[in-house]
Amino acid sequence: MCGIFCLLSLSPSQFEWDKTVQEHLKRRGPNLSQDVTVRGPCYQCLFSAHVLHMRGLLTPQPVQDTTGNVLMWNGEIFGGLPVLPEENDTAVVAHRLSSCSSPSEILSVLSTIQGPWGFVYYQKAADSLWFGRDFFGRRSLLWKFDADANALTLTSVAAHSSGSDKPAWQEVPAACVYRIDLKAVAEAGSVTLEVYPWVRGGNDLVTSCSEAILESVPSGCTAVMNQSGLVLTSPVCPLNQSIPKSLNETEINSHLCVQDLKELLANQEETDEVNRLIDVLSEAVRRRVQLLPFRVQNSSPPTNDQASVAILFSGGIDSMILAALADRHIPAHHPIDLLNVAFKLKEPKKQKESAKTSRKHKNKPTDPKTHTSDSQTSSPFDVPDRITGKAGLKELHDLNPERRWNFVEINVTQEELQKMREERICHLVHPLDTVLDDSIGCAVWFAARGTGFIMARGDDQTPFTSSAKVILTGIGADEQLAGYSRHRVRFKMSGHEGLIQELAMELGRISSRNLGRDDRVIADHGKEARFPYLDEDVVSFLNSLPVWEKADLSLPRGVGEKLLLRLAAKQLGLGQSAVLPKRAMQFGSRIAKMEDKCEKASDKCTRLLTG
Structure with missing residues (x-):
């Protein structure tokens, strides 16, 4: 895991770090910090990564390969791609992405990974900047666009500022992955984001989701769906929306006591x-x-x-x-x-009242019994x-x-x-x-x-x-297994159909x-x-x-x-x-x-x- 930061600037002005943001990033990644700058004809990208070593051998980030691609990976691979015990998953992802020559191949790699991630990837051959979050959004990624500086900033963590004149930070939606054509952006002098949505089920859902994505970009940027119609494949199967045929489905047996509930559980067949x-x-x-560091550089393993x-x-x-x-x-x-x-x-x-009484009668003798009972507080x-x-x-x-x-x-x-x-x-x-x-x-x-x-x-x-x-x-347990009181309210009002609709929304907004x-x-x-x-x-x-x-x-x-x-x-x-x-x-x-x-x-x- 790490704290990642990327500044895409379309102006030649020098970037100055927000010290508070930098401190927050370093606290996320205390083991190693490093910066890489990439310059194009009319743009420059600053990549800054701060690594918390969690797996395999300590791998410095940003990872820059021999062809000039740059990866910042804030994630873990728990399945989908093979990672050996001594390997670092950042190195594995960097190697896989470096072999990709088209957007569809990059999307295929990202769709395969099981586990949390947020990433920024500069693909030199295509002059593209990719970024996004995993299907559930388990890793933070924020963005803002500064129109005065003509710069887009991405970061794992930001800083609250009371000044109202500054551009606002927003969370990057986890509903898609974004690509910026750096050559086109530099020529236009403005930032356009190409959108590659996660397929969450059905074309209608993709369409409605896409509309929300296009409206959620920072002020000063525009977003368009990718012209090839490419998508990321959902890593989970669709929600079962079957409805039981039984009657009186919302009738609640509130007369049961705790002991009855224990017996109910005890009598349920395995x-x-x-x-x-x-x-x-x-x-x-x-x-x-079990997927913990193989070896931490310059430190002893936990006892x-x-x-x-x-x-x-x-x-x-x-x-x-x-x-x-x-x-x-x-x-x-x-x-x-x-x-x-x-x-x-x-x-x-x-x-409080007894304390006031005590002060009021402080010259009077204290009843030992009363004093004892007052002092026995939890x-x-x-x-x-x-x-x-x-x-x-x-x-x-x-x-x-x-x-x-x-x-x-x-x-x-x-x-x-x-x-x-x-x-x-x-x-x-x-x-x-x-x-x-x-x-x-x-x-x-x-x-x-x-x-x-x-x-x-x-x-x-x-x-x-x-x-x-x-x-x-x-x-995640309450969201999937109807653990919140709002689920019970919805069930009482609309039965299983309403409950299913409520659960269908949960993971999309988590x-x-x-x-x-x-x-x-x-x-x-x-x-x-x-x-x-x-x-x-x-x-x-x-x-x-x-x-x-x-x-x-x-x-x-x-x-x-x-x-x-x-x-x-x-x-x-x-x-x-x-x-x-x-x-x-x-x-x-x-x-x-x-x-x-x-x-x-x-x-x-x-x-x-x-x-």
């Missing part, structure tokens, strides 16, 4: 679908926890006391299954870090995700008592939140700017930093910082709603986010199933949503975590309560705009 989900998801986790893999961990079903499957594939003597974030709860009113960091996280830790200990599970308690005060949001997080979340982006962006940033404490023997708190460079996250932001936030610590639930084989398997085999929203919360995953959890030996209802990270960590404001998730967040 199905092929459950075993196939476990198999395909287990393989996705294996690819992501057996240091984890190579961490999990964003709430104790909910998504993170519990990732932990249980990671346990299968990580050597038994290696620890696994479970990153659990909590934001400090405000002092309850009763405590930790201000006992948020819901901390409680379920500790319960989940116990389940994992029961599954594998020999494994060292580092449950990292990451406690955040309001003062630290405000400080780090202003200094770092507001730049990383940008250009997203809602209250929800602020809440999740901040929570993920502190969690990924991995600085907190673990409980040592005798319940002593020991300061701890996770050494893991790979962070597994459970995003790049702009979640993935770009989460990649920028996690990578700021020199760590890499990996998304097993968005593995191409996992998505294809889930897409192949009819919706009623994935979820049964006639059942109450805690079992009906993500039913297939809950059955898989039972099969894996998990307990109470299999029937925990969905709880969004901003509520489970209590960051949403910390600001104490009457805000909607979709509101513009002034805290991000002002730092």
